[in-house]
Amino acid sequence: MASTASAGPVGATPALRRLYVVRFAFAIVWAALLLVSGSELTVAARLLLFLYPAFDVAAAVVDARSARAAGPVRGLYANMAVSVLAAVGVAVAGASGVADVLRVWGAWAVASGLVQLLVGVARRPMGGQWPMIVSGGISVLAGASFIRSASQDTPSLTALAGYATLGGIFFLVSAFRLSRSTPRS
Numbered sequence: 634m635a636s637t638a639s640a641g642p643v644g645a646t647p648a649l650r651r652l653y654v655v656r657f658a659f660a661i662v663w664a665a666l667l668l669v670s671g672s673e674l675t676v677a678a679r680l681l682l683f684l685y686p687a688f689d690v691a692a693a694v695v696d697a698r699s700a701r702a703a704g705p706v707r708g709l710y711a712n713m714a715v716s717v718l719a720a721v722g723v724a725v726a727g728a729s730g731v732a733d734v735l736r737v738w739g740a741w742a743v744a745s746g747l748v749q750l751l752v753g754v755a756r757r758p759m760g761g762q763w764p765m766i767v768s769g770g771i772s773v774l775a776g777a778s779f780i781r782s783a784s785q786d787t788p789s790l791t792a793l794a795g796y797a798t799l800g801g802i803f804f805l806v807s808a809f810r811l812s813r814s815t816p817r818s
Contacts (some may be wrong), residue, residue, distance in 0.1 A: 648699035653808035660801025739779030746772025761810035768803035
């Protein structure tokens with residue numbers, strides 16, 4: 634459920650809508666692959682865990698490029714930094730165990746959720762941002778839950794698949810809402 638950029642004019646809306654649809658598809662495929670890989674930290678699972686925040690960085694770069702003319706993109710730069718740290722952190726934590734991965738992922742979910750929430754509020758004038766605002770808030774709560782679940786006797790990665798799926802659904806809903814708020818010529 635990680636983040637998006639800053640406020641922008643309606644001209645940026647088609648690019649943002651396409652990006653949201655791509656993010657939905659990625660999240661759904663990623664979640665399915667994580668579930669198939671199981672709850673152990675295999676090489677495939679560790680690669681998937683690194684790939685999710687890395688993809689978030691790439692999505693934020695695409696978003697920043699399309700939104701740059703629209704105004705400030707500080708929220709995107711903050712998201713890029715947080716997601717780069719998360720990708721590196723997850724790669725390192727993957728060598729230590731599931732609990733450490735959940736702690737890193739949880740911290741990332743909290744930080745990126747806050748950024749997403751603030752960016753969604755800033756982008757409200759362009760429409761279609763309520764799902765992103767709600768998603769940011771849920772990400773903060775989910776992140777805290779991941780950190781808490783890391784202390785369980787048998788922590789599991791399966792909740793991350795649900796997190797990604799829900800985030801993807803919010804991106805899809807936001808894309809549809811952007812379609813409805815975009816004036817047709």
